[in-house]
Amino acid sequence: xxxxxxxxxxxxxxxxxxxxxxxxxxxxxxxxxxxxxxxxxxxxxxxxxxxxxxxxxxxxxxxxxxxxxxxxxxxxxxxxxxxxxxxxxxxxxxxxxxxxxxxxxxxxxxxxxxxxxxxxxxxxxxxxxxxxxxxxxxxxxxxxxxxxxxxxxxxxxxxxxxxxxxxxxxxxxxxxxxxxxxxxxxxxxxxxxxxxxxxxxxxxxxxxxxxxxxxxxxxxxxxxxxxxxxxxxxxxxxxxxxxxxxxxxxxxxxxxxxxxxxxxxxxxxxxxxxxxxxxxxxxxxxxxxxxxxxxxxxxxxxxxxxxxxxxxxxxxxxxxxxxxxxxxxxxxxxxxxxxxxxxxxxxxxxxxxxxxxxxxxxxxxxxxxxxxxxxxxxxxxxxxxxxxxxxxxxxxxxxxxxxxxxxxxxxxxxxxxxxxxxxxxxxxxxxxxxxxxxxxxxxxxxxxxxxxxxxxxxxxxxxxxxxxxxxxxxxxxxxxxxxxxxxxxxxxxxxxxxxxxxxxxxxxxxxxxxxxxxxxxxxxxxxxxxxxxxxxxxxxxxxxxxxxxxxxxxxxxxxxxxxx
Numbered sequence: 001x002x003x004x005x006x007x008x009x010x011x012x013x014x015x016x017x018x019x020x021x022x023x024x025x026x027x028x029x030x031x032x033x034x035x036x037x038x039x040x041x042x043x044x045x046x047x048x049x050x051x052x053x054x055x056x057x058x059x060x061x062x063x064x065x066x067x068x069x070x071x072x073x074x075x076x077x078x079x080x081x082x083x084x085x086x087x088x089x090x091x092x093x094x095x096x097x098x099x100x101x102x103x104x105x106x107x108x109x110x111x112x113x114x115x116x117x118x119x120x121x122x123x124x125x126x127x128x129x130x131x132x133x134x135x136x137x138x139x140x141x142x143x144x145x146x147x148x149x150x151x152x153x154x155x156x157x158x159x160x161x162x163x164x165x166x167x168x169x170x171x172x173x174x175x176x177x178x179x180x181x182x183x184x185x186x187x188x189x190x191x192x193x194x195x196x197x198x199x200x201x202x203x204x205x206x207x208x209x210x211x212x213x214x215x216x217x218x219x220x221x222x223x224x225x226x227x228x229x230x231x232x233x234x235x236x237x238x239x240x241x242x243x244x245x246x247x248x249x250x251x252x253x254x255x256x257x258x259x260x261x262x263x264x265x266x267x268x269x270x271x272x273x274x275x276x277x278x279x280x281x282x283x284x285x286x287x288x289x290x291x292x293x294x295x296x297x298x299x300x301x302x303x304x305x306x307x308x309x310x311x312x313x314x315x316x317x318x319x320x321x322x323x324x325x326x327x328x329x330x331x332x333x334x335x336x337x338x339x340x341x342x343x344x345x346x347x348x349x350x351x352x353x354x355x356x357x358x359x360x361x362x363x364x365x366x367x368x369x370x371x372x373x374x375x376x377x378x379x380x381x382x383x384x385x386x387x388x389x390x391x392x393x394x395x396x397x398x399x400x401x402x403x404x405x406x407x408x409x410x411x412x413x414x415x416x417x418x419x420x421x422x423x424x425x426x427x428x429x430x431x432x433x434x435x436x437x438x439x440x441x442x443x444x445x446x447x448x449x450x451x452x453x454x455x456x457x458x459x460x461x462x463x464x465x466x467x468x469x470x471x472x473x474x475x476x477x478x479x480x481x482x483x484x485x486x487x488x489x490x491x492x493x494x495x496x497x498x499x500x501x502x503x504x505x506x507x508x509x510x511x512x513x514x515x516x517x518x519x520x521x522x523x524x525x526x527x528x529x530x531x532x533x534x535x536x537x538x539x540x541x542x543x544x545x546x547x548x549x550x551x552x553x554x555x556x557x558x559x560x561x562x563x564x
Contacts, residue, residue, distance in 0.1 A: 027329030028337025060314030065335025069291030108300030117292025134399025149177025228354030427464025493524030
């Protein structure tokens with residue numbers, strides 16, 4: 001595993017200097033400050049609490065920076081996980097969330113060890129866009145209660161039922177709460193026009209906290225809920241805990257784990273996609289190359305450890321990663337310092353955290369949802385190919401109406417179907433019966449004479465992968481031709497690989513051709529494909545002399561057979 005697991009921190013420390021340290025300290029402190037309101041908001045929205053969000057940002061951020069494959073990645077809770085975490089807690093409780101997160105961490109580590117980091121990058125963009133937009137819509141819907149101060153204590157988890165509940169109780173709006181929420185939202189939107197260096201969400205929290213404190217103490221307004229009104233904040237560091245599993249009647253531990261596994265798998269896949277996308281974006285900005293397998297292992301370690309101290313699932317956070325880059329962070333030391341800042345907040349600023357108003361956090365999350373939605377990308381995607389747009393909309397609807405687990409499963413299936421379809425379209429099959437022009441398929445002026453195909457010989461050229469998506473296409477084409485010839489030459493110089501279905505299909509075709517009295521000659525088989533065919537026994541089936549290195553030799557061999 002040593003050659004797979006290569007943390008960037010160890011590489012960076014070899015050439016580390018004082019100038020880099022000063023930049024990392026500055027970036028780490030700023031990112032830590034930016035992470036405070038986001039971690040608190042994500043923790044509360046996920047159904048746990050503010051401290052759990054801060055702990056996740058602290059511990060997971062430390063592990064991702066210390067052991068990750070990116071120089072600048074910042075790990076922690078993100079908006080994408082809110083939906084899945086909230087659902088797991090409702091179905092399986094906090095113990096279920098803890099175990100699901102640990103299982104997800106193990107899956108991420110295995111993905112890194114098995115070097116699957118590059119495969120995650122091939123998830124089609126329309127599916128990622130649909131996931132992200134759907135999560136943004138669901139996240140927005142979870143904040144309506146706190147934003148308008150409806151005072152609902154039992155909001156349905158189902159998206160449609162949730163909105164029915166909101167409209168039913170729309171007359172219960174608390175205007176003081178709504179006013180604080182709107183004030184916070186306007187600060188977040190317009191403060192960057194005044195100063196782009198200070199995080200607008202932090203400014204909104206400070207100003208709204210002061211405003212609510214004044215309203216409560218000097219105007220007698222007691223209807224605006226704060227974190228301290230809803231959550232008991234522990235003092236000091238949390239103690240390591242183990243899950244307490246309460247099984248349903250007649251339920252076994254194995255059945256409980258089986259019910260939990262789809263959620264764990266969703267957490268792992270979502271974490272892998274989000275962290276590697278974040279790392280790829282960061283690479284483009286700083287001109288570096290992250291190690292995707294090491295990054296997955298680090299994300300896995302973070303998710304295995306964090307639940308034991310009360311944390312929730314974590315991944316690479318693109319907003320905090322970009323904040324790190326924009327403020328001069330260039331090594332994982334900045335991420336470690338960000339974790340230290342969060343640790344100091346947990347230890348010494350709990351009383352101040354309790355004063356933060358809930359409508360302000362709702363405003364912060366509404367902006368997170370807006371930025372996640374990518375509505376401009378959605379509009380642009382809808383102008384493109386209809387199939388891609390349909391896949392994007394289907395993924396979005398599944399995420400919103402059902403849940404992220406269903407959307408991930410069907411989305412990955414759609415990704416596979418799209419891949420097979422497009423690969424099949426990329427593979428072409430041509431038939432020649434009279435002559436072959438070597439100059440047709442090259443950008444070089446070869447000036448070669450056309451190759452004459454002997455009478456009684458057909459030449460088929462396969463251009464592209466020969467796998468289960470294309471095998472039947474070749475078979476159907478040959479059947480359509482009609483009367484079998486004396487010799488069929490199958491030109492395979494442009495076949496980069498064959499899967500088991502392709503090999504089986506070709507073997508069946510050769511056997512059927514032999515029964516019809518047709519001899520098969522393979523031409524231009526590349527070395528890797530030839531090894532596959534040798535293992536399948538094609539030399540014995542066709543004869544070694546009928547597997548030719550190029551079309552010239554193949555046509556010469558075909559001419560000999562026809563002449564005989």
